[in-house]
Amino acid sequence: MTAQKEAFAEKEDRPADGLRTADYRYDLPEELIAQDPLADRSASRLMVLDRKSGKTHEDVFRNITDYLRPGDVLVLNNTRVIPARLLGVKEGTGAKVELLLLVRKSADTWETLAKPGKRLHPGDRVDFGEGALIAEIVEKLDEGRMIVRFFFEGIFEEVLDKLGEMPLPPYIHHKLKDRERYQTVYAKVDGSAAAPTAGLHFTKELLAEVEEKGVSVAYVTLHVGLGTFRPVKVEDVTSHTMHSEYFEITEETAEKINAARKCSGRVICVGTTSCRTIESAAKEDGSLCAASGWTDIFIYPGYRFKIMDALITNFHLPESTLLMLVSAFAGRERILAAYEKAVAERFRFFSFGDAMLIV
Numbered sequence: 001m002t003a004q005k006e007a008f009a010e011k012e013d014r015p016a017d018g019l020r021t022a023d024y025r026y027d028l029p030e031e032l033i034a035q036d037p038l039a040d041r042s043a044s045r046l047m048v049l050d051r052k053s054g055k056t057h058e059d060v061f062r063n064i065t066d067y068l069r070p071g072d073v074l075v076l077n078n079t080r081v082i083p084a085r086l087l088g089v090k091e092g093t094g095a096k097v098e099l100l101l102l103v104r105k106s107a108d109t110w111e112t113l114a115k116p117g118k119r120l121h122p123g124d125r126v127d128f129g130e131g132a133l134i135a136e137i138v139e140k141l142d143e144g145r146m147i148v149r150f151f152f153e154g155i156f157e158e159v160l161d162k163l164g165e166m167p168l169p170p171y172i173h174h175k176l177k178d179r180e181r182y183q184t185v186y187a188k189v190d191g192s193a194a195a196p197t198a199g200l201h202f203t204k205e206l207l208a209e210v211e212e213k214g215v216s217v218a219y220v221t222l223h224v225g226l227g228t229f230r231p232v233k234v235e236d237v238t239s240h241t242m243h244s245e246y247f248e249i250t251e252e253t254a255e256k257i258n259a260a261r262k263c264s265g266r267v268i269c270v271g272t273t274s275c276r277t278i279e280s281a282a283k284e285d286g287s288l289c290a291a292s293g294w295t296d297i298f299i300y301p302g303y304r305f306k307i308m309d310a311l312i313t314n315f316h317l318p319e320s321t322l323l324m325l326v327s328a329f330a331g332r333e334r335i336l337a338a339y340e341k342a343v344a345e346r347f348r349f350f351s352f353g354d355a356m357l358i359v
Contacts, residue, residue, distance in 0.1 A: 015236040018301045018332050022235070024319045026339050034352035035174040037181045037200065044201050045347055045354040049338050051330035056338050058345070061201045061355050064312070070214030071265035073256050075274045077196040078219040080187035082157075083164030083179070088128035088135070095119060097126045099135060099148065100167055101160075102193055102225055103246070108150045109138070113226065117144035129163045157190070167193050169351055171317075182351075191223035191246065197351045198271035198313045216265075218256040220277040222247040222295075231319045237300050242321065244294040247277045251290040257307065258287055266309035272322050275299070275308050275329075282306035300324040301332055311358045315342055315349040330358050 017023065038044060042062035049056050059066070068074070084101035097120065103111040114120055117140070126135045132152065139147040152159045166182050176182055184199035186207070211217055225245045232240045257267055257278065269275040280295035282288055286306050298321060311329060316322040327335045338356070347354045 015238070018327075019237045020235060021232045021237055021240075021319050023332060024232075024323050024327065024336075026318050026336055026343070028318065028343060028349060032343065032346065032349050032353075033171050034348040034350060034354075035172055037352045041185070041201055041203050042206050047338060047342060047347065047354070047356045049330060049334065049356060049358045051334060051358050054331070054334040054337060056341060062206060064201075064206070064357065065209050065213050065215075067357055067359065068210060068213055068215045068268070069266070071260060071263050072268055073216040073218050073260040073265060074210055074268050074270060075218050075220060075253075075257070075278060076184070076186055076199055076202075076270045077222050077224075077273045077277065078184070078186050078188040079192040079196060079221050079223050079273075080190045081166060081183055081192045081195050081224075082190050083160055083166055084193050085165040085167040086128050086133070086135075086160075086163060087165070088126045088133075090120070091125045091127055091134075099126065100193060100226070101164075102145065103223075104191070105147065108152075108156070110148055110150070111141070112146050112148050113144050114146045114148075115144065117146065120146065129159075133159050133163055169194065171350060172352065186219070188219075189221045189223075189248075191221075193226055194224045195351065196222075196224060196271040196273045198274075198355065200352070201312075201355050202270070216256045216260060218253040220247065220249050220253055220274055222273045222277045224273055230321075231317065232321060232324075237324060240298065240321070242296040242298045244296045245276075246293070247280060247295055248292040249277065249281050249288065249290055254288045254290050261286060261307070267307050268310040268312065269308050270312045272311075272313055272316075272325050275311060275325065278307050279305065299328050301328045303328045305329065313356050313358065314351065314353055315339065315347060315356060317350065326356075326358065 044061040046059045046061045086099045088097050090097050098115040100113040101110050120137050122137050124137045134151040135148040182195050185204050223246045276297050280297045281291040
């Protein structure tokens with residue numbers, strides 16, 4: 001094969017534009033990564049992006065109702081973050097060990113992420129709280145994940161509440177003063193390893209204003225795992241594998257969404273987790289039924305949205321599945337242009353950062 005043919009073949013093997021992980025890089029100064037939540041949840045800045053024209057303008061999040069219409073339905077993820085980060089020592093050596101609870105398998109057994117995972121093996125035990133909680137390694141999985149069995153007295157949730165810490169993302173270096181600030185005001189169902197952060201901007205008063213305007217509020221549950229936030233490490237986006245997350249959609253929520261669609265109301269998702277939940281259970285005709293189970297849906301450019309009409313979201317990490325999802329909805333070039341503008345105008349990024357409304 002000639003050098004020209006080899007170069008051509010190599011080019012042909014590369015992913016198409018928009019399907020390369022490198023297509024989702026952008027430059028972000030570290031000082032724009034929000035380290036602390038604002039005292040007033042609704043005081044965050046809001047960038048509004050018209051996905052058809054690509055035009056943007058700035059507002060304040062407390063004015064979000066100005067962009068909602070009677071007959072719309074607002075979809076929120078009511079998962080509640082558990083204090084899933086446990087710090088302990090390995091029995092016999094005293095080595096420090098960190099466990100992050102990911103998925104509950106039974107009353108006393110969890111899938112976890114262990115650090116350092118290489119030094120732990122089946123049968124090893126880790127002590128948390130001077131014997132108040134003991135973890136025994138049952139099985140090693142991939143990427144540092146392990147199945148562990150816990151030994152404790154009393155109620156596990158109460159033990160965890162005393163010994164566990166909130167699992168803040170690694171890019172947040174400040175200690176959280178108030179645990180509830182990493183919860184939405186409507187958090188209800190325990191189970192997440194991370195918060196559905198787009199919802200952190202809402203206050204109870206703001207949600208009351210939403211309903212007063214004639215907008216329905218519908219709740220779904222998706223227990224957020226770390227897979228949602230991990231960067232994509234393969235060159236070809238389509239080769240990335242998502243970890244499964246548990247979701248629930250009630251009959252009441254399905255009815256509200258279907259009713260809004262029948263009356264030409266918009267379905268506005270608060271956060272990518274709410275989006276992934278309803279899109280996972282959506283039928284081809286755009287209708288929705290009550291459902292529960294596990295989803296590993298991965299939304300990237302080329303995906304056809306069945307239900308969602310608008311999205312409230314935060315600014316996401318480079319090369320992340322979340323950035324790919326919003327690019328699928330609004331177009332990669334428009335999203336990256338909006339992000340470039342957000343950087344230039346000093347918006348705050350990631351979990352405790354500012355918000356974007358894509359309409």
